[in-house]
Amino acid sequence: MKKLAKIKRVLAGLFTGMLLLMMLPVSAQHYWVYFTDKNGVEFNPESWFDAATIRKMELRGISPMAEMNYPVREDYVEAVAGYADSVGYASRWFNAVAVTASPEAMQKIAALSFVAGWEASAATEPGIYAETESENSGTGYTETDHNLVDAQTGILGLPSWQACGMDGTGIRIAVFDGGFPSWKEHPAFEHLRQGERILHTWDFTRNKENVDRGVSHGTSVLSCIAGISGNRPLGLATGASFLLAITEVRSEPFVEEQNWLAAAEWAHKHGADIINSSLGYTNNRYFTDQMDGKTPFVTRAANMAAAQGMLVVNAAGNEGTGDWKIIGAPADGDSVLSVGGIDPSTYRHIDFSSFGPTFDQRMKPNVVAFGTAMAAAKNGYKSVSGTSFASPLMAGFAACAWQTDTAMSNMELFRRIEESGHLYPYFDYAHGYGIPGPATFLPSECFQPEVAFVWSEDDEDDYGDDIPIHPFGLDMDEIVADTVAAEPVMLSVEDAEEMDFMMDSLRYADSLAAVAAMQFDEEKPIEIGELYPSDQQQYDERRAVINIGIDDEGYAEISVECQGGDVRFPTDKYLYLHLKNSRGVLSRYLVVEIPEEKCSFSISEMVPLPLLDKYETLCIHFRGVTECEVRLDDEE
Amino acid sequence: MVSIKYLPILGMLAILPLIPLTAQEVVLDETVSEEVFSRRFGPNGQHFVYRYFSWYIPVSRLSEQVVKPFASSEVDFGVLYKYRLNNYLSTGGDFRAEFVSYRMKNMNTLQPYQLLPEWEKERVTQINITLAWFGRVNFGKRGNHLGKYLDAGVFGGYSLFNSHIFLGEDKATDTKVNTQRNYLPYLHRWAWGFHAGFGSNYLKISARYRMSDYLIMGKVNGGDLPKLMIGLEIGIPEM
Numbered sequence: 001m002k003k004l005a006k007i008k009r010v011l012a013g014l015f016t017g018m019l020l021l022m023m024l025p026v027s028a029q030h031y032w033v034y035f036t037d038k039n040g041v042e043f044n045p046e047s048w049f050d051a052a053t054i055r056k057m058e059l060r061g062i063s064p065m066a067e068m069n070y071p072v073r074e075d076y077v078e079a080v081a082g083y084a085d086s087v088g089y090a091s092r093w094f095n096a097v098a099v100t101a102s103p104e105a106m107q108k109i110a111a112l113s114f115v116a117g118w119e120a121s122a123a124t125e126p127g128i129y130a131e132t133e134s135e136n137s138g139t140g141y142t143e144t145d146h147n148l149v150d151a152q153t154g155i156l157g158l159p160s161w162q163a164c165g166m167d168g169t170g171i172r173i174a175v176f177d178g179g180f181p182s183w184k185e186h187p188a189f190e191h192l193r194q195g196e197r198i199l200h201t202w203d204f205t206r207n208k209e210n211v212d213r214g215v216s217h218g219t220s221v222l223s224c225i226a227g228i229s230g231n232r233p234l235g236l237a238t239g240a241s242f243l244l245a246i247t248e249v250r251s252e253p254f255v256e257e258q259n260w261l262a263a264a265e266w267a268h269k270h271g272a273d274i275i276n277s278s279l280g281y282t283n284n285r286y287f288t289d290q291m292d293g294k295t296p297f298v299t300r301a302a303n304m305a306a307a308q309g310m311l312v313v314n315a316a317g318n319e320g321t322g323d324w325k326i327i328g329a330p331a332d333g334d335s336v337l338s339v340g341g342i343d344p345s346t347y348r349h350i351d352f353s354s355f356g357p358t359f360d361q362r363m364k365p366n367v368v369a370f371g372t373a374m375a376a377a378k379n380g381y382k383s384v385s386g387t388s389f390a391s392p393l394m395a396g397f398a399a400c401a402w403q404t405d406t407a408m409s410n411m412e413l414f415r416r417i418e419e420s421g422h423l424y425p426y427f428d429y430a431h432g433y434g435i436p437g438p439a440t441f442l443p444s445e446c447f448q449p450e451v452a453f454v455w456s457e458d459d460e461d462d463y464g465d466d467i468p469i470h471p472f473g474l475d476m477d478e479i480v481a482d483t484v485a486a487e488p489v490m491l492s493v494e495d496a497e498e499m500d501f502m503m504d505s506l507r508y509a510d511s512l513a514a515v516a517a518m519q520f521d522e523e524k525p526i527e528i529g530e531l532y533p534s535d536q537q538q539y540d541e542r543r544a545v546i547n548i549g550i551d552d553e554g555y556a557e558i559s560v561e562c563q564g565g566d567v568r569f570p571t572d573k574y575l576y577l578h579l580k581n582s583r584g585v586l587s588r589y590l591v592v593e594i595p596e597e598k599c600s601f602s603i604s605e606m607v608p609l610p611l612l613d614k615y616e617t618l619c620i621h622f623r624g625v626t627e628c629e630v631r632l633d634d635e636e
Numbered sequence: 637m638v639s640i641k642y643l644p645i646l647g648m649l650a651i652l653p654l655i656p657l658t659a660q661e662v663v664l665d666e667t668v669s670e671e672v673f674s675r676r677f678g679p680n681g682q683h684f685v686y687r688y689f690s691w692y693i694p695v696s697r698l699s700e701q702v703v704k705p706f707a708s709s710e711v712d713f714g715v716l717y718k719y720r721l722n723n724y725l726s727t728g729g730d731f732r733a734e735f736v737s738y739r740m741k742n743m744n745t746l747q748p749y750q751l752l753p754e755w756e757k758e759r760v761t762q763i764n765i766t767l768a769w770f771g772r773v774n775f776g777k778r779g780n781h782l783g784k785y786l787d788a789g790v791f792g793g794y795s796l797f798n799s800h801i802f803l804g805e806d807k808a809t810d811t812k813v814n815t816q817r818n819y820l821p822y823l824h825r826w827a828w829g830f831h832a833g834f835g836s837n838y839l840k841i842s843a844r845y846r847m848s849d850y851l852i853m854g855k856v857n858g859g860d861l862p863k864l865m866i867g868l869e870i871g872i873p874e875m
Contacts, residue, residue: 287680288672326672594660
């Protein structure tokens with residue numbers, strides 16, 4: 001009996017507890033409440049935007065008087081506040097206000113005549129994308145660090161941008177992150193401080209101006225846009241101006257959703273051209289089937305920012321090796337330039353970079369940049385990994401590109417960045433359209449391809465004491481007169497032998513190490529550099545011939561033959577292949593590394609391809625050449 | 637001297653390093669699968685399985701303590717299966733191995749073992765296998781992760797192995813004495829009880845109350861072993 005009584009007591013306790021527990025989900029929650037109109041609200045754009053911003057908007061055909069810019073009606077907000085536990089940010093763009101309220105209170109709010117609708121929101125963990133960070137390098141760089149710095153900007157065309165005077169001057173970039181400690185003292189930002197080009201700062205988590213706090217992720221991201229270490233730029237837009245916003249906080253995760261939107265509206269008010277957001281929201285808040293470009297609130301906010309004329313550049317995410325695998329929010333937005341990561345040592349997809357497509361089968365990421373970079377740390381510099389750092393490298397590129405034609409709209413810039421990708425028109429869901437380059441943005445007189453000069457051991461026998469230095473990878477007959485010297489530079493054997501190690505390194509180099517100018521003669525220095533993948537757009541010649549045959553049963557026979565010289569770009573050794581359906585959606589994509597000496601081959605020998613379905617298309621990209629073939633019906 | 641019949645093989649082996657390795661290498665091969673968008677499996681999917689380990693300590697009133705609470709513990713290794721009913725409710729079960737060790741507070745309170753007049757340490761250990769059922773309530777809208785939740789349910793288990801260990805010193809001969817009695821006739825093999833816990837993702841604070849007795853009263857001195865255990869469960873995210 002005693003035992004039975006004890007059981008009853010325990011069960012009663014559990015049952016009561018469960019009832020209490022079930023009531024917990026119905027306590028106060030977070031919502032967005034949308035209003036029907038902004039009738040009667042007055043708005044003066046000249047008091048909201050600065051003069052430079054209004055000029056820019058008019059240049060791009062954007063009306064500063066758009067209703068989206070009008071404030072939310074205060075009487076509506078006050079009425080909602082009468083029922084809610086608390087009221088948060090009031091969004092002009094969405095004509096909505098964030099509230100915390102019980103479900104019972106929400107029923108009353110929803111019944112108000114001026115409430116158009118509402119949606120529940122939820123807590124989310126902070127979504128800062130940073131994979132790994134090395135030990136602080138302090139102020140000293142190793143040779144490897146130097147090489148990485150030069151390559152992370154060189155691959156995006158820094159020498160060409162600089163040659164044309166493009167550094168993002170006149171472009172305003174808003175950076176959303178979790179903190180920017182030491183931006184006021186770090187030497188990497190001395191040029192920004194001296195030029196007073198940190199225009200505005202705001203900590204949305206504390207409603208204060210100071211952003212010199214928080215996680216150093218933002219400091220590193222900012223340096224990948226505009227930092228300078230010694231005389232080496234860490235990013236491309238060293239001439240741009242900046243708006244810094246702290247939007248991430250760990251203690252109140254729901255607020256981050258509000259903060260991103262509030263920061264975007266604040267950035268728009270202050271004339272931001274570009275938003276860099278190295279942030280993302282995945283499984284803590286969403287499911288993969290919600291990555292459709294319209295379900296996540298932050299994605300809708302990012303799309304709204306794009307509708308306001310800003311280019312939103314977002315990291316693709318670091319979920320490539322995890323269960324999530326694909327891009328997060330807001331990288332799924334169709335108006336968001338999602339940036340994936342490539343490995344600096346291989347120039348192809350870095351394993352952690354998130355893949356596409358979106359749930360609605362749109363291509364993502366859009367483009368790629370280095371997923372490992374040198375960046376400013378809270379003190380000194382360090383190597384960092386993550387698509388967090390590919391995104392700001394691309395934001396700097398976008399700033400330089402926009403500087404060439406500020407009348408361009410954001411979406412025209414978006415399209416041209418994609419078209420400048422080294423794979424374009426080929427794409428896949430790991431690289432997008434590939435590594436963008438400056439060639440399509442710069443006039444020809446500004447573009448300066450650099451070629452490596454090498455010395456052939458065979459030449460020593462022919463020329464005796466004098467060795468000709470000729471361009472690496474180019475046949476002498478194909479040299480374009482206005483880009484490189486048509487005549488080889490003569491070099492004495494004695495000098496050549498001293499440089500033997502350097503020459504051998506250049507001959508077989510497939511990485512983008514910066515090399516010093518070598519002076520055979522103080523009056524005639526010879527600069528030695530290497531070609532970057534995007535530079536190949538300068539060359540009109542087809543460097544490969546690809547033949548694709550698909551028989552009636554769907555078997556593909558592919559043969560490839562190289563033309564135009566040896567391997568020139570680090571990506572020349574890769575053959576890209578994809579299969580896509582009639583709607584342009586990929587079913588499979590591969591990257592195959594081809595040995596340098598093998599320049600005539602058949603793909604079916606090495607890669608077992610699946611049978612193509614009818615109307616399925618096979619595309620191959622190799623050395624700048626894309627060929628596609630579709631399997632048609634027998635009768636067609 | 638190498639036999640001539642091995643020369644062809646040795647010759648081939650000698651040549652091998654000279655053959656250039658020029659094979660193409662597939663460095664990326666991705667098949668786009670709809671499975672990545674499926675909600676069938678995952679922390680907030682229809683089905684989810686993960687491993688965990690946990691650590692518990694016994695809790696009892698000071699006046700009723702028969703074991704030393706912090707010298708006694710239970711370590712478990714288990715597998716949990718969760719079935720999602722909706723965003724707020726789920727159910728499931730777990731199967732675990734329990735490694736229990738109780739350090740007795742006062743010697744010979746269970747059953748006297750008169751090899752020595754006095755013992756220094758006395759311990760009861762068990763290896764159990766247990767099945768448990770739980771109902772779970774989650775808080776708030778969330779994505780594909782476990783979130784914050786409250787669990788409650790019942791468990792039942794069986795003691796595969798148990799022992800009663802005595803440690804002491806025979807002062808007469810100045811020797812350490814260690815005796816162990818296994819498969820104790822005064823300990824119930826079957827057990828059942830209730831459990832409840834509060835968790836956030838893979839961390840859960842949990843309590844268990846054993847409804848059945850540990851010891852067969854009448855065959856031991858003193859009271860039963862503690863029935864209430866409180867502890868921490870840590871899940872291992874990938875299965």
